Amino acid sequence: MSKRDIIKAGYWSIATQKHLKQFTIDSPGIGNFGNLSTAGKAGRFLGAIRGNQVIDNIHKLEQMANSVGISSRAELEMIILPYLVSASDQKIELIKDVTGKVTGIAEYLFTNSAVLEISGQLFENLSPTPEEIVTVETMDETKKIPYLQNELTEFLVNKGHSEENINLSYALQKQFKLIQMFNKSKSSEPIISNEYVWGGNSEKIAMAISGLQTEGRHSLKEIIEIIQQSQGYPLEKLPKEAEELLLLAKKVGMINPTTIISSRGMRKEFGFSSNLIGQHLHDDDILDDVKLLLASIRFGENYTPYSTINDPERFLKKLIESGDIGPHDANATDYTLLEKKGIVRVVNKTKFNYYTGRNRTGACLELIRKDVAEEALKIIKSPNYNFQSDSEITDFSSMIDTGSFLSPEESRIRLGEMPEHVREVEEHAVRVLRGELL
Structure with missing residues (x-):
């Protein structure tokens, strides 16, 4: 993967994990996003510790980890920290006592881009499933502009993904609200969009407010201007x-x-x-x-x-x-x-x-x-x-x-x-x- 692709994977790992943590761990199908969720959780943890340089209090580390959904010391020490060390190219180092027990962490992270890059590298190291890779590509493309389903599918097929994996990924993303599918009024072809297509995209806004009367559209415009x-x-x-x-x-x-x-x-x-x-x-x-x-x-x-x-x-x-x-x-x-x-x-x-x-x-x-x-x-x-x-x-x-x-x-x-x-x-x-x- 190129550096840009790695950063992209880190970004969408974090975005996906922020969504998935709203669902119970036994939700059907959620395991299909296990690698994205782990990489995203690790990335959010890096975001919390970045700039501290050295944290030599394991209890403080636990509290910071807990704030992003890492619920136990075992998960932190046995899963998240080893993965981060292996993916960070020496930007993350563990502090241990004479017995080998983790007592803290040293970090050399100066930008959010470094956080995203390590998260993306961790995602790649976890050998993600085809559905997870399609999810990253889908969310990244639909952030730029909503796609007709057939156009997005063609784009993903041209990148080497099978239609079977694409359709399964669509179903999972829709189930967990990572993407939205809705029909354009003059076409039976669904349009795919996601939470990160911003309001500045006129096409999405037009479809979202198409059912409003003139007075309603004017009022909504005033609200947006205030914000x-x-x-x-x-x-x-x-x-x-x-x-x-x-x-x-x-x-x-x-x-x-x-x-x-x-x-x-x-x-x-x-x-x-x-x-x-x-x-x-x-x-x-x-x-x-x-x-x-x-x-x-x-x-x-x-x-x-x-x-x-x-x-x-x-x-x-x-x-x-x-x-x-x-x-x-x-x-x-x-x-x-x-x-x-x-x-x-x-x-x-x-x-x-x-x-x-x-x-x-x-x-x-x-x-x-x-x-x-x-x-x-x-x-x-x-x-x-x-x-x-x-x-x-x-x-x-x-x-x-x-x-x-x-x-x-x-x-x-x-x-x-x-x-x-x-x-x-x-x-x-x-x-x-x-x-x-x-």
Whole structure:
């Protein structure tokens, strides 16, 4: 495989695993995507640890692995880590004690492209099935533009795939909502599309809204414009009359809803347009880092009593230029999701405050992945971007630190579902991440 093909495989491994983890492990047919799922899970784990350089606390590694669906130390140590070491060309090294027991990890990953490349190499090393290879090709092609089924089949046959494998792959992808098949009004030939064909594709949008009256299409256009001009817009602030149109926009990918759930169960959705990032095909925040950073700032700006982020641009500039920000009480409570994803770390520091003329000790945010913050800053500095919004919520009595995050794909698949949260478990996880428990 060429480097581009390997990165492509890594990208779609991660995208596929983000979908498949919504289904139970005993779902009929899910085993046909076993290699894609393993490679994707490993890639998401790499995305979480990237930028830490050395993590010598196995319990912290476990917490970071658990955040992407690696549920046990045995799976991490016996499956994921050995696969990653073999696929990484020495970019991943295990730290072991004198008995040979894994105690940590060292990584030399500087870009998301490196994460995708290792994930793709791991996928190739696993000897994927023909159906999995067809899945990668299908999803990659239909991201660019929806295809008539016969055209896509011809394309895949010309690449050396059999029609039997192609049709089986289609059936599996449709079963697990990786692709959509729908009929064009003037043709009996099905059109194949997927979750990652963005709203900027006029052909898909035209078919999605073809049943709407003129007034409905105009209203939907207004909703999309609001989201495009104000990335991370709190969706509850949209007019109630827009709920059905909003649901349509979410389901077809014209809006990417990112959900943050507090540890006490308060759930808030933030809307991002489909073209948030991505000058290149496989460079569109597939790991959700930028969306999570922007949504966390939005959450702190609108829904928590602890945060004092009045100027998000200034906040991000300070974090990027200084490498840290604080001390501030909010840093200990408002950004635990960013800790889990390895975007920041929370540390206690003593720093001189020029305003008070005294030293202050407290929680500081240290930036781990500068490129994520820089990408977020570019978005909010855009002349078409409006980050300000007035909060209508005045009762914060139910709020504590944020405890969960749903990607846009999860939100589209699981609209209305909310996992249970146990405060003690969440607090334990945070203490492990910060090295307070050994």
